[in-house]
Amino acid sequence: MSPLVKIRAERDQMSAIERRIADFILDNAHLLRDYSSQQVANALKISQSSVVKFSQKLGFKGYPDLKLSVGESVAHHRAIENQSNDDADAVRAVADPYAALADGLSRGKLEAQAETRAINAxxxxxxxxxxxxxxxxxxxxxxxxxxxxxxxxxxxxxxxxxxxxxxxxxxxxxxxxxxxxxxxxxxxxxxxxxxxxxxxxxxxxxxxxxxxxxxxxxxxxxxxxxxxxxxxxxxxxxxxxxxxxxxxxxxxxxxxxxxxxxxxxxxxxxxxxxxxxxxxxxxxxx
Missing domain, CATH: 3.40.50.10490 (Glucose-6-phosphate isomerase like protein; domain 1)
Structure with missing residues (x-):
C-alpha cells in the first residue's frame, strides 16, 4: 500500500502530534526527500524521536525508509498523472471540454476506493x-x-x-x-x-x-x-x-x-x- 494512502486512511485515528506530522508529509510529499527527520521536527517544533516513532508506527524501520517509500510513491503517481494528462490532451484534441474534469474525478475516485479497501480488512x-x-x-x-x-x-x-x-x-x-x-x-x-x-x-x-x-x-x-x-x-x-x-x-x-x-x-x-x-x-x- 502506498505510504501516502496509508497516512490519509489512518490520519483520523492519530494523536494530535501524529496528525501534524501526517499533514506535513502529505503537504510536502514531493519535497520530503530533501528533509531529514531533524528538519521535519524543527519545522513542526517537536522532537526528532516523534518523527522516528511516527515512521515506525506506519510499519517502517525508521524515517529514511518512510522517506524513500514516499519518494517512490510520488514518482509513480507522477508517471500515472503524466500518462493521464497525455490521454486527456488527446481527448481534448477532439473538442471534449470536460475531459480534464472527468479524468481528475476518475483519479480521485480510484484513490478513495484504494484507501477504503486498505482500511477494511x-x-x-x-x-x-x-x-x-x-x-x-x-x-x-x-x-x-x-x-x-x-x-x-x-x-x-x-x-x-x-x-x-x-x-x-x-x-x-x-x-x-x-x-x-x-x-x-x-x-x-x-x-x-x-x-x-x-x-x-x-x-x-x-x-x-x-x-x-x-x-x-x-x-x-x-x-x-x-x-x-x-x-x-x-x-x-x-x-x-x-x-x-x-x-x-x-x-x-x-x-x-x-x-x-x-x-x-x-x-x-x-x-x-x-x-x-x-x-x-x-x-x-x-
Whole structure:
C-alpha cells in the first residue's frame, strides 16, 4: 500500500502530534526527500524521536525508509498523472471540454476506493458476510442522503432472498425492532455517525441479541462505538463539491465487494439472484 494512502486512511485515528506530522508529509510529499527527520521536527517544533516513532508506527524501520517509500510513491503517481494528462490532451484534441474534469474525478475516485479497501480488512468483510448469511433478519437504515445508499443495499440483499427490513424513518424502524430476535443484524448508514436516534436504535437491537454493523467515515464516532462491526470509508478532497462524490464512489465499491462476497458465500446465491432479477424484469417490462 502506498505510504501516502496509508497516512490519509489512518490520519483520523492519530494523536494530535501524529496528525501534524501526517499533514506535513502529505503537504510536502514531493519535497520530503530533501528533509531529514531533524528538519521535519524543527519545522513542526517537536522532537526528532516523534518523527522516528511516527515512521515506525506506519510499519517502517525508521524515517529514511518512510522517506524513500514516499519518494517512490510520488514518482509513480507522477508517471500515472503524466500518462493521464497525455490521454486527456488527446481527448481534448477532439473538442471534449470536460475531459480534464472527468479524468481528475476518475483519479480521485480510484484513490478513495484504494484507501477504503486498505482500511477494511478481508477478515472483517468475511465476518460481516457470514453474519448476514446466517441472520434471521437484516435491518437496514440510514437518514437523509445516507438513506439512498441504505435503500440500494437493502434491495441487493432482498435479491438474494435475505429477509430484509428497510426503514429510513427511525420511528418506523423502532417499531420493527420489536420483532428482532437473537442473531439479527442491522446495517446503520451514517457518514459522520453522530445521529443520536441511530445510536439508540443500535443499543436497542444489541439488547435483543442482535449485531450492529455501522457504515461511516473512518473516524471515531458514537455510532461506530456502539457497533459490533464497522465498514469504514476514507475519501478526502478540499473541494466541497468533490468530496461527497468520492465518498459515495468509495462506499459503493465497498458495498459491491461485500455483495459479491455474499453471492459466493450463499451456495445458490447466483441462482437466487438470477431468478429474482428475471421476476423483476417481467414486472417492469412485461
Amino acid at each position: 478481508p477478515a472483517q468483510l468475511d465476518a460481516i458476510a457470514a453474519a448476514i448469511a446466517g441472520a434471521p433478519k437484516v435491518f437496514v437504515t440510514g437518514l437523509g442522503e445516507d438513506g439512498i445508499q441504505a435503500q440500494a443495499f437493502a434491495l441487493k440483499l432482498s435479491l438474494l432472498d435475505i429477509h430484509t427490513v428497510h426503514h429510513c424513518d427511525p420511528v418506523f424502524l423502532s417499531t420493527s425492532l420489536a420483532t428482532a430476535t437473537h442473531g439479527d443484524v442491522m446495517f446503520v448508514f451514517s457518514e459522520h455517525g453522530r445521529q443520536n436516534a441511530l445510536a439508540q436504535l443500535s443499543r436497542d437491537l444489541r439488547e435483543r441479541g442482535g449485531k450492529v454493523v455501522s457504515v461511516t467515515r473512518h473516524t471515531a464516532n458514537p455510532l461506530r462505538a456502539h457497533a459490533d462491526a464497522s465498514l469504514l470509508v476514507s475519501a478526502h478532497d478540499e473541494r466541497p463539491a468533490v468530496e461527497p462524490l468520492l465518498y459515495c464512489a468509495a462506499l459503493q465499491h465497498l458495498l459491491d465487494v461485500l455483495f459479491l462476497a455474499l453471492c459466493e458465500r450463499i451456495g445458490d446465491g447466483a441462482a437466487r439472484l438470477g431468478a429474482n432479477v428475471e421476476r423483476m424484469r417481467h414486472l417492469i417490462d412485461p
